[in-house]
Amino acid sequence: MKFEKMLSPGKIGSLELRNRLIVPAMETEYTDAGKFNKRIMDYWIERAKGGWALLTVEVAAVSRNGKGFPDTLTLYDDDCIPMYKKLTDEVHKHGSKMSIQLHHAGRQTISSFIDGLKVVAPSPIANPLYGEVPKELTTDEVYQIIEDYGDAAVRAKKSGFDAVEIHSGHGYLPIQFLSSNVNKRTDEFGGDLEARAKFAVEIIKNIKKKNGSDYPVIIRISGEEHLEDGITIEETKLFAPLLEEAGVDAINVSNGAAVTGYYIAGPMALKPGYNVYAAEAVKSVVKIPVIAVGKLNEPYLIESVLQNDRADFVAIGRGSIADPYFPQKISAGLFEEITPCISCNQKCLPVPGVVSDVGMSCLANPFAGREHKMKIESAVKKKNIVVIGAGPAGLEFASIASQRGHHITVYEKGSFPGGQFALASIPPTKQPIAKLLKHLMYMGQKNGVKYKFNTEDPLDEIISGRPDAVVLATGSVPLVLDIKGIDNDSVVTAVDILAGKTMAGKKVVVLGGGSVGVETADFLAENQHDVTVLEMRDDVAIDEPAYAKVFLMQRLAKYGVKLITNATVTGITENGVIYDKNNSTNTINGIDTIVLAFGVKSYNPFVDSISKESFEVHSIGDAAKCGDAVDAILSGAELAVKI
Numbered sequence: 001m002k003f004e005k006m007l008s009p010g011k012i013g014s015l016e017l018r019n020r021l022i023v024p025a026m027e028t029e030y031t032d033a034g035k036f037n038k039r040i041m042d043y044w045i046e047r048a049k050g051g052w053a054l055l056t057v058e059v060a061a062v063s064r065n066g067k068g069f070p071d072t073l074t075l076y077d078d079d080c081i082p083m084y085k086k087l088t089d090e091v092h093k094h095g096s097k098m099s100i101q102l103h104h105a106g107r108q109t110i111s112s113f114i115d116g117l118k119v120v121a122p123s124p125i126a127n128p129l130y131g132e133v134p135k136e137l138t139t140d141e142v143y144q145i146i147e148d149y150g151d152a153a154v155r156a157k158k159s160g161f162d163a164v165e166i167h168s169g170h171g172y173l174p175i176q177f178l179s180s181n182v183n184k185r186t187d188e189f190g191g192d193l194e195a196r197a198k199f200a201v202e203i204i205k206n207i208k209k210k211n212g213s214d215y216p217v218i219i220r221i222s223g224e225e226h227l228e229d230g231i232t233i234e235e236t237k238l239f240a241p242l243l244e245e246a247g248v249d250a251i252n253v254s255n256g257a258a259v260t261g262y263y264i265a266g267p268m269a270l271k272p273g274y275n276v277y278a279a280e281a282v283k284s285v286v287k288i289p290v291i292a293v294g295k296l297n298e299p300y301l302i303e304s305v306l307q308n309d310r311a312d313f314v315a316i317g318r319g320s321i322a323d324p325y326f327p328q329k330i331s332a333g334l335f336e337e338i339t340p341c342i343s344c345n346q347k348c349l350p351v352p353g354v355v356s357d358v359g360m361s362c363l364a365n366p367f368a369g370r371e372h373k374m375k376i377e378s379a380v381k382k383k384n385i386v387v388i389g390a391g392p393a394g395l396e397f398a399s400i401a402s403q404r405g406h407h408i409t410v411y412e413k414g415s416f417p418g419g420q421f422a423l424a425s426i427p428p429t430k431q432p433i434a435k436l437l438k439h440l441m442y443m444g445q446k447n448g449v450k451y452k453f454n455t456e457d458p459l460d461e462i463i464s465g466r467p468d469a470v471v472l473a474t475g476s477v478p479l480v481l482d483i484k485g486i487d488n489d490s491v492v493t494a495v496d497i498l499a500g501k502t503m504a505g506k507k508v509v510v511l512g513g514g515s516v517g518v519e520t521a522d523f524l525a526e527n528q529h530d531v532t533v534l535e536m537r538d539d540v541a542i543d544e545p546a547y548a549k550v551f552l553m554q555r556l557a558k559y560g561v562k563l564i565t566n567a568t569v570t571g572i573t574e575n576g577v578i579y580d581k582n583n584s585t586n587t588i589n590g591i592d593t594i595v596l597a598f599g600v601k602s603y604n605p606f607v608d609s610i611s612k613e614s615f616e617v618h619s620i621g622d623a624a625k626c627g628d629a630v631d632a633i634l635s636g637a638e639l640a641v642k643i
Contacts, residue, residue, distance in 0.1 A: 003299060003330055010053070010313060012289050013216035013249030014164055017313075018095060019052035020306055021327045024220075024252065024293055024315035025056040025101035025165065029350040029359030030369065030621055031071045039359075044087060047320060049096035051327030053313075055096050056165055057087075059103035059172075062152035065117040066104035066173070066240050071632040072113075075102065075152035076340075081159045087214045088160030090406040099163040099218065101151055102203075106173030107134040107182070107257055108258055121408035122177050122199075125165040125185040129258050137466040139187050142199060145173070150206035153217070161622065162248075163216035166203055166627030171258035174200045175222060178239060179257075181229040193235065197242045202294050204246040207491055218291070219243055220252040222241075223278025226260040233278055237285045244286045252291040252315060262547035266295050268343045269429040269551035272471040273301050280310040297322070297341045316349045318585040321362045336442045339365050342432035345545040346630050364436050366396075374641055379404040383468035383643070384531060386411065388458060388606055390451065391419030391619025392629050396472030401643060402447035409450045412460040417441055417451070420600070421629050423498040426586040427519040428526050428555065429548075445612030459609055469616035469643060473636070476600035476622035485572030493522040494597040504529055505592020509577050511569055524553060525559035534569060534579055543628075568638075600626055618643070 010017045030040040047055055051060040060073040060080075065396030067074075074080050088098050105113075107121035110132050120141070137145070155166045168174035176182040177199035183190050189198050200219065207217050221239070225231045226289040231239075238513075241249055255275045264320035266274050275294030292311035296302050297319030305311050330338075347361040361369040367376075382405045387394045390412035400407045415421060418437040425433035444451070452458070462558060463469065478493040480486060494516050496502045508524055510517045513535025521531045533540060540563050541549050558562070564581065571578040576589040604623040611617055620639055621632035 002165075003303050006299070006314075007301050007327075007331055011315075012054075012163065012218065013450075014214045015054075015097060015216040015249075017097060019051070019053045019327055020313045021052050022054045022291060022313050022315040023047055023052050023056055023320045024317045025058045025167070026317050026321070026348070026360065027058050027069075027350060028369070029071060030636035031073060032076050036087060038372045039369065041087055041090065043369060045090050045094070045323040046371045048096040049330065050323075050325035052096050052152055052320065054163070055098050055378070056090060056315075057098065057100040057161075058139065058150070059101045059167055062102050062104055062148040065114045065120055066145075066148075067107075067114050068103065068105035068109050068172070068519075070105070070113050075100070075155050076148065081155055081415070083495055084156070084159030084161065092160070097162040099165050099216075100159075100161045101167045101220070101361060102152050102156070103167045104145060104148075106176045107132075108171050109273070109601070119501055122348050124325065125182055125184070127171065127258060139189070140190055143202075143313050146199070146202045146206050147501070148272065149203040150210040153207040153215075154210050157211050157215060163174075163218055164207065165218040165252065166200065169199050169220045169222035169254045170256060170261075170264055174203065175225075175231065179225060179231050180228050181225065181231075183635060193238055194242065197239050201241075201242055201246040204243065204248045208247045213247065215486070216249045217247065218250045218252055219248045220254055222257060223253045223255050223275065223282065225257040226255075226262075226263055230257060233281050236278070237281055238637075240282045240286050244288050248288065250289040250291060250313070251282055251286065252293065252295050254460045262550045265345055265349055265547060266343060266365050267345050267429075267545065267548040267551060268432055269548065270295060270343075272296070272298050273305065274288055275472065276305055276310055281555040283309070283311060289313060295343060297326075299335060299338075318343065318362075321348050321360065321368045322364045324368075325369050336439070338439070339433070340435045340439055342436050344432075345547050349547075350562055363630045363633060366637045374404050376400060376641060379406055382406055384465075385409075385469045385471060385643070386458075386462050386465070386467045387471045387473055388462075389419065389621070389623065390414070390417040391473060391475045391621060391632065392437075392440075393475070393632040393636040394419045394471070395437065395444065396633045397471055397473065397620060397640045398449045399440050399443040399447070400640035401635050402444055402449045403642065406643070407448065408444070409452065410444070410574065411455045411462070412451065412453045413456045415453050421496065421632070423495060424519070424629070426498045426531055427523040429551070430519070444546060460605060462610075463613060468617060469618065470610050471639065472604055472610065472617065472619040472623050473621050474603050474605065474623045476626050477603045478596060479598045479601050479605070481598055483572060488574060488594070490575065491572060491594045491596060497595055498523065504595065506530055508532070508592050508593045508595060508597045509534060509588055509591050511577070512597030512599065513537070513563065513565065514597065514599065515541055515544045516599075518544065519594075520595060520597055521561050522555055523557075525556065525561050531559070532564065534567045534577065535563070535565045538566050540565060550555040563604075596621050602626055627633055
């Protein structure tokens with residue numbers, strides 16, 4: 001397949017685009033109190049260099065009471081124009097076009113995020129995630145916000161943006177008017193379908209009036225909200241022609257609302273292209289271009305969607321975070337070099353208002369959000385470096401360090417790469433993890449890394465080879481607590497189960513309800529085992545990404561997995577477990593297999609011996625400090641760019 005459609009030019013209104021690949025707006029948490037900085041500039045410039053057709057800057061508030069979070073970008077006064085102009089000028093140098101998303105949060109915010117102003121909405125119904133009852137907008141106030149959208153679009157045009165996108169999805173103000181779940185009005189903006197669409201329609205007309213009919217306007221909508229009384233795809237098919245008639249130039253069809261966000265950024269449990277049906281439905285009722293979005297990061301899937309006229313463009317959000325050079329690599333046929341998005345949702349969904357070192361980033365691409373301070377540059381001195389351990393930290397280090405020109409040899413005691421991260425791909429829906437491990441291996445091999453598997457103790461060979469540096473990436477091992485009877489023959493670890501080293505019996509108790517425990521329970525339950533999970537905290541899967549947890553808990557319920565929280569295990573018998581709960585002692589009998597999932601501890605068996613030699617020595621990943629795969633891969637990358 002030559003990906004001819006994906007790479008062919010396209011048009012949105014008067015806007016000519018070099019291909020069909022769009023970066024949608026995504027919250028970054030990069031800004032300084034709503035102002036640009038080098039971090040956000042470098043992030044977008046990198047994606048412009050990567051060959052994307054249209055880059056969409058994240059939500060920018062059109063009104064002072066429209067911010068969804070404290071650091072939201074703004075478009076409600078002229079002070080913002082110079083910073084945006086600097087960005088658009090730089091991006092245009094690399095051939096990409098730019099749009100910006102016009103935003104009013106409506107009820108999807110809180111007063112403290114909008115400088116103490118009153119939260120507003122079509123009707124005084126609180127958003128269940130925020131809990132603050134909004135003030136019902138008067139008809140005059142509605143018309144004022146419509147004017148605010150138009151004025152913001154004028155500023156966007158002056159700033160050099162080639163188009164604007166109205167955010168009318170994901171629970172924000174325009175869709176609050178569209179949705180009968182929120183809109184209970186009886187004036188001209190409520191009641192029947194056409195009246196509920198009037199707010200969005202008037203925004204489009206106002207922008208066209210103020211910016212000219214040839215200035216491109218895109219609208220992002222949720223094809224379905226997955227709420228009682230929320231918008232359905234059948235309703236969206238009725239709304240779309242009204243938006244087209246108002247003058248909108250393209251419709252970007254997303255999915256979900258704030259409380260059903262797992263349909264906005266679908267986790268591993270949702271299939272690639274899960275939302276294409278919604279774009280296809282809209283395309284069937286309009287003549288303007290339609291943009292599809294939702295786990296569209298597989299080149300063959302994208303081309304199929306476009307070739308079969310299910311959409312005219314595709315927007316790739318998390319995939320563009322994972323690999324800013326996705327279009328360029330497709331064009332060059334370098335498919336194996338594309339860093340895959342695995343839909344883990346672990347760093348790409350920053351929590352608004354929560355300060356972090358980087359904001360939005362990526363497990364698979366730790367350079368995302370750090371483009372301003374982390375770069376892959378040729379090493380001044382090319383070193384011979386040995387890595388012990390082919391888990392995520394070791395593989396990432398080898399991939400990046402070899403790209404810098406270092407000579408890398410990786411020793412691994414197992415027969416395959418990935419360590420415990422590879423085992424994480426075994427439970428239901430988690431297979432995408434294997435794609436990332438395959439990619440890391442490919443990049444290492446491409447750049448000359450030598451891998452030596454099934455090497456339990458490489459110490460003598462390493463010492464005799466006298467490398468310039470040794471990187472210890474030996475990972476972690478399961479934590480075994482001091483519990484009476486824990487050495488019973490029926491006791492195994494989650495690692496043993498997932499690695500296929502042992503088979504569980506029919507009736508299983510998993511000790512530990514963190515992500516490893518519940519995912520192992522998911523795996524066992526899917527394979528017809530009777531599973532109970534004991535967790536000492538008051539909830540299970542606390543460390544599971546929020547959107548992934550929704551579908552995981554649904555599967556556990558479907559399989560009948562029993563979850564017992566606030567339970568402290570005090571003993572293990574020949575075929576049972578004793579635990580305390582609510583100041584009483586309880587026993588589960590008739591158990592065939594007890595699976596330990598208490599967590600992990602660092603495993604660094606070679607550090608003392610290696611440290612005695614005159615080598616440069618580094619420990620990364622769990623070998624240095626236990627964390628998750630995000631931490632492990634970041635530690636490997638950080639060392640690789642500076643060694």
